[in-house]
Amino acid sequence: MDLKHHRDRGFTLVELMVVMxxxxxxxxxxxxxxxxxxxxxxxxxxxxxxxxxxxxxxxxANNYQGALVPGDSSVPWDVWARVxxxxxxxxxxxxxxxxxxxxxxxxxxxxxxxxxxxxxxxxMRSPSGGDAADxxxxxxxxxxxxxxxxxxxxxxxDGFGPHVIEAENAVLAHKNKINYLLSDGSVDxxxxxxxxxxxxxxxxxxxxxxxxxxxxxxxxxxxxWLERGQIDVxxxxxxxxxxxxxxxxxxxxxxxxxxxxxxxxNRVLAADVVGVxxxxxxxxxxxxxx
Numbered sequence: 707m708d709l710k711h712h713r714d715r716g717f718t719l720v721e722l723m724v725v726m727x728x729x730x731x732x733x734x735x736x737x738x739x740x741x742x743x744x745x746x747x748x749x750x751x752x753x754x755x756x757x758x759x760x761x762x763x764x765x766x767a768n769n770y771q772g773a774l775v776p777g778d779s780s781v782p783w784d785v786w787a788r789v790x791x792x793x794x795x796x797x798x799x800x801x802x803x804x805x806x807x808x809x810x811x812x813x814x815x816x817x818x819x820x821x822x823x824x825x826x827x828x829x830m831r832s833p834s835g836g837d838a839a840d841x842x843x844x845x846x847x848x849x850x851x852x853x854x855x856x857x858x859x860x861x862x863x864d865g866f867g868p869h870v871i872e873a874e875n876a877v878l879a880h881k882n883k884i885n886y887l888l889s890d891g892s893v894d895x896x897x898x899x900x901x902x903x904x905x906x907x908x909x910x911x912x913x914x915x916x917x918x919x920x921x922x923x924x925x926x927x928x929x930x931w932l933e934r935g936q937i938d939v940x941x942x943x944x945x946x947x948x949x950x951x952x953x954x955x956x957x958x959x960x961x962x963x964x965x966x967x968x969x970x971x972n973r974v975l976a977a978d979v980v981g982v983x984x985x986x987x988x989x990x991x992x993x994x995x996x
Contacts, residue, residue, distance in 0.1 A: 777861025
């Protein structure tokens with residue numbers, strides 16, 4: 707038997723190039739689908755997180771005579787900061803739990819010890835590239851730093867003062883969707899699309915226009931949009947033209963009165979608007995003289 711006719715034949719260069727082209731084509735087809743599947747899974751987890759926050763709010767209400775968690779900080783995703791809203795504002799400036807941080811301080815929700823926590827959207831991004839849970843542990847109970855989560859609390863339900871939120875790192879958590887929590891504990895999703903917010907600019911996503919202008923849309927405005935199922939671009943344009951003036955005109959007296967959960971029916975309590983951890987602060991607005 708002549709063995710020379712049965713030697714293994716290697717691949718030719720053309721055959722290798724064809725195989726590589728097929729693999730590249732398959733990857734280009736499968737990777738976007740896999741990415742969408744992963745993001746869908748993250749959105750599902752995010753909705754479950756919001757449900758858990760809603761349960762925490764109602765447990766808090768049961769423990770405190772039906773009271774809603776106070777919105778006592780101007781930055782709606784801060785949970786540890788100085789009180790900037792309510793009767794104690796300016797009286798005792800020590801850092802303490804604020805907004806949804808009251809659920810942590812009362813042991814209704816656990817202190818985040820890793821990124822897999824109900825207070826962190828799984829689609830969040832850290833602007834510094836660091837671990838969000840590590841940063842949280844360093845700032846929670848700190849006397850000189852603010853601890854933040856990625857869910858925006860509706861801190862306007864019990865009154866809010868004129869503070870403009872800076873948009874240093876504003877990014878939508880899910881790119882074109884916003885998950886939100888209603889006061890009855892149910893959750894829903896709002897689909898975001900590009901709109902023209904200001905004359906002379908192309909259609910933009912809300913986070914894009916916020917970063918370009920350096921300010922975030924107020925929590926009271928965003929949560930109203932979610933409740934109505936539509937972004938009011940006219941209202942947005944008014945705010946962007948004069949953020950300080952808009953806040954002064956619409957912010958009521960910051961009395962910090964206790965609000966009952968039963969009295970905020972059909973209102974949005976929280977949303978996953980911001981998909982970055984930290985890097986955003988607020989600046990108070992002084993009323994005009996006279």
